[in-house]
Amino acid sequence: MFEVLNHFNLDGQAISCERYGNGHINETYLVVTDVCHQYILQKINNHIFKDVPALMRNIASVTGYLYEQIRDPRRVLTLVKTNDGQDFLLHDSEYFRVYEFVTDSICLDRVESREDFYNSAVAFGQFQNQLTLFPAATLSETIPQFHDTPNRYNNFKIALKNDVMGRAASVQQEIDFVLAREADAAVMMDLLKKGELPLRVTHNDTKLNNVMLDQVTREPLCVIDLDTVMPGLAANDFGDSIRFGASTAAEDELNLNKVTMSLDLFKAYTEGFLGACGKNLSALEIETLPMGAKLMTLECGVRFLTDYLEGDTYFRIHRDHHNLDRCRTQFKLVADMENKWSDMMKIVTSFR
Ligand code: ADP
Ligand code: GN1
Ligand code: MG
Numbered sequence: 282m283f284e285v286l287n288h289f290n291l292d293g294q295a296i297s298c299e300r301y302g303n304g305h306i307n308e309t310y311l312v313v314t315d316v317c318h319q320y321i322l323q324k325i326n327n328h329i330f331k332d333v334p335a336l337m338r339n340i341a342s343v344t345g346y347l348y349e350q351i352r353d354p355r356r357v358l359t360l361v362k363t364n365d366g367q368d369f370l371l372h373d374s375e376y377f378r379v380y381e382f383v384t385d386s387i388c389l390d391r392v393e394s395r396e397d398f399y400n401s402a403v404a405f406g407q408f409q410n411q412l413t414l415f416p417a418a419t420l421s422e423t424i425p426q427f428h429d430t431p432n433r434y435n436n437f438k439i440a441l442k443n444d445v446m447g448r449a450a451s452v453q454q455e456i457d458f459v460l461a462r463e464a465d466a467a468v469m470m471d472l473l474k475k476g477e478l479p480l481r482v483t484h485n486d487t488k489l490n491n492v493m494l495d496q497v498t499r500e501p502l503c504v505i506d507l508d509t510v511m512p513g514l515a516a517n518d519f520g521d522s523i524r525f526g527a528s529t530a531a532e533d534e535l536n537l538n539k540v541t542m543s544l545d546l547f548k549a550y551t552e553g554f555l556g557a558c559g560k561n562l563s564a565l566e567i568e569t570l571p572m573g574a575k576l577m578t579l580e581c582g583v584r585f586l587t588d589y590l591e592g593d594t595y596f597r598i599h600r601d602h603h604n605l606d607r608c609r610t611q612f613k614l615v616a617d618m619e620n621k622w623s624d625m626m627k628i629v630t631s632f633r
Contacts, residue, residue: 282310283295284372285322285372285377286298286312286322286379288363288370288372288377289320289361289362289363289364289370289379290361290362290363290364291312291314291318291320292314292316292318293314293316293318294314294315295312295313295314295320296313296314296315297311297312298310298311298312298322299311301321302388302490303490304490304597305596305597306326306329306596306597307323307324307326307508308324308326309322310323311382312379312382319382319384320361320379320381320382321379321380321381321382322377322378322379323378323379323380324375324377325369325375325376325378327375327376328594329424329595330423330424330508333369333376334369335421335423336421336423336508337368337369337378338368338421339421339423339507339510340358340368340378340507340508341360342419343412343415343482344357344358344359344360344507346412346415347411347412350411351411354381354383355383355384355385355386355502356502356503357503358380358381358503358504358507359380359381360378360379360380361379361380361381383493383502383503383505385495385496385497386495387493387495387496387499388490388492388493388494389401389489389490390489390490391531392489392527392546395545395549396499397494397499398489398526398527398546398549398550398553399550399552399553400494400499400500401489401492401494401501401522401550401553402522402549402550402551402553402554403501403553403554403556403557404492404493404494404501404502404503405487405492405504405519405522405554405557406553406554406555406556406558406559407501407557407558408484408504409481409482409483409484409515409558410557410558410561412481413561415482417480417481417482417512420482420510422511422512423509424509427485427511428485428514428517428577428580430466430467430469430470430576430579430580431467431470433466433583433587434459434463434466434583436587437459437583437586437587440590440591441590443590444590445590445591445592446590446591446592448589449590452586452589452590452605455582455586455605455608455609456586458582458615459579459582459583459586462615465575465576465579466579466580468569468572469514469517469569469572469573469576472565472569477565478514478516478565478566479563479566480512480513480514481512481513481514481515482510482513483510483512483513483514483517483518484504484506484507484510484513484518485510485511485513485518485521486506486508486509486521487521487522487525488506488521488522488525488526489522489525489526491504491505491506493505514566514573515558515562515566515573516566516570516572516573516574517577518573519550519551519554519570520572520574520575520576520577520578521581522554523542523547523573523577523578524574524577524578524581524611524614526546526550527546527547527550527574528541528542528610528614529541529542529543530610531610532607532610532611533607533610534606534610535606537609537610540610540613540614540617541614541617542614542617542618542621544621544624544625547574547625547628548628551628551629552632555629555632564633567629567632567633568629568630568633571618571622571625571626571629574618574625575615575618575619578611578614578615578618579611579612579615581611582607582608582609582610582611582615583608584596585604585608585611586604586605586608588604589602589604589605589608
């Protein structure tokens with residue numbers, strides 16, 4: 282990795298480079314130089330992202346656009362260029378990029394307080410707001426049909442039919458859960474196709490550990506992990522945050538009794554998100570926020586199950602059956618949301 286780092290225009294000489302963070306997709310390293318400057322180095326997952334130069338063009342233009350508005354490297358993710366002025370490095374058929382480390386910040390894998398979750402919602406809501414006028418047509422689709430839930434169902438059915446690992450027979454309960462909700466899966470895409478919901482520039486991967494908060498004040502600093510910034514639905518950004526952050530347990534919790542969707546956290550996120558970007562959203566976009574939460578959770582569970590059936594080739598795993606464990610928490614959350622549906626609707630409609 283030090284050879285790679287030599288190609289970037291760093292402040293000082295890199296003296297350490299250690300694996301960092303809990304992302305499921307890229308290989309992330311914390312780099313420290315001899316003048317104590319910290320950076321994030323990432324080997325970009327080019328098995329998942331088929332056109333890395335196009336992805337990097339998206340990130341450079343979005344971060345550049347945000348920097349024009351904000352001009353503070355703690356509040357906008359900031360790329361560090363290579364010595365020859367590029368935004369990424371191609372080295373031995375692998376792609377690398379470097380970001381400024383967001384200093385004096387925290388990044389949470391679990392909500393520690395209602396206020397932290399509220400603050401993360403403000404960060405994602407502001408992000409949505411700041412990109413309202415961004416020219417969406419200039420963005421490449423880095424993963425086609427990323428939140429097209431019916432298409433995720435198709436991929437699941439193909440994986441089920443092929444059953445390359447011979448795992449299908451052992452997950453019949455999960456398969457039944459997916460198939461029983463096939464009609465729901467199309468609700469948001471149908472509204473989009475009918476022109477009732479607008480496409481906006483959205484983040485599409487709004488996990489709590491994709492936002493940085495100030496270490497001392499816990500105020501929102503910036504949104505990170507911009508690989509999937511593309512045209513999408515506001516309710517999906519809302520929903521993916523609920524999926525991960527409003528859960529009372531970790532995404533890979535084994536004891537499903539611990540996994541519920543907290544209505545209090547749901548309300549906190551709704552307040553923060555709509556407080557920051559609500560005035561831009563239509564009444565239908567607000568009404569469909571609970572559906573965004575349910576479908577992002579269902580879709581993510583379907584993706585984990587598909588990957589389990591396909592032999593764990595997409596999400597990084599750290600133990601046997603990890604993707605199945607993750608799938609089960611998602612389905613437990615979906616079932617819990619179905620039980621709490623009228624309360625979720627009441628909360629969002631009170632903000633209309
Ligand atoms: P992945 O796509 O694998 O999730 P991320 O870009 O989200 O990769 O990075 C993984 C983790 O690295 C984040 O959750 C965060 O903890 C940390 N991280 C990434 N970028 C920065 C940054 N600029 N400053 C501080 N921490 C960062
Ligand atoms: C991945 O990259 P990361 O870990 O922030 C995934 C998301 C999933 C999430 C599940 C590009 O997010 O779509 O919702 O895992 N990112 C990509 O935890 O597929
Ligand atoms: Mg991430």
